[in-house]
Amino acid sequence: MNFFIFVSEQWLLFSILIALIFLLIIYEKDKGGKQLGPHELVSLINSEEAVLIDLRPLDEFRSGHISGAINIPHTKLNSRHVELQQHVDKIVVLADKYGQHSGSSGKLLSDLGYNVRRLNGGMVEWRDQNMPVVKGT
Structure with a gap:
């Protein structure tokens, strides 16, 4: 009252x-880039306009990831972002499990000059939409 x-x-x-x-x-x-859905991501990847970075730990990445994704765990992005320099002209799409780390990682990459987007809902949403995943590395 x-x-x-x-x-x-x-x-x-x-x-x-x-x-x-x-x-x-x-x-x-x-702050970490605009969000996009699974179907928008597929269009960007198929047109070769984007590169996908999977921010999950290696064991989660190996258990199932989007085809063509590059695994750079969010805890190591600060030291490994130089691996992305060859993709500076492309849209960098970040994916993690739920989307909880892609914001801070996107902010880091945006500050470095990358055009960043985030997969809305992360890999959980990707799987919920029955989108394909590949296993292994």
């Missing part, structure tokens, strides 16, 4: 707080 009294008495302050939270969510959502 005290919450509603506070909101009614401090409605301007509460409105500013809600607006700031909304802006923070928008900023965090887009």
Whole structure:
């Protein structure tokens, strides 16, 4: 009950707080590159406009990944991003398990000059859409 009294008495302050939270969510959502769905990713890969980086650990990568993906675990991206220099003219699409690491990794690559996108929902969404995966390395 005290919450509603506070909101009614401090409605301007509460409105500013809600607006700031909304802006923070928008900023965090887009800071690591725009998101794209599985079918958009397939189109980019088929047209050879994109390179796919799988940010999951090697054991998860080997258990099933998108064909043509390059495995660079998100914990090693800072030291291994030089491997991507040959793809600087392409769109770099980042995929991980759920999409939780692609934002910070995308920010790093964006700051280095790469055109970054993120697979919305990660590999979980990819599999939920019954998209193909390959096993091994």
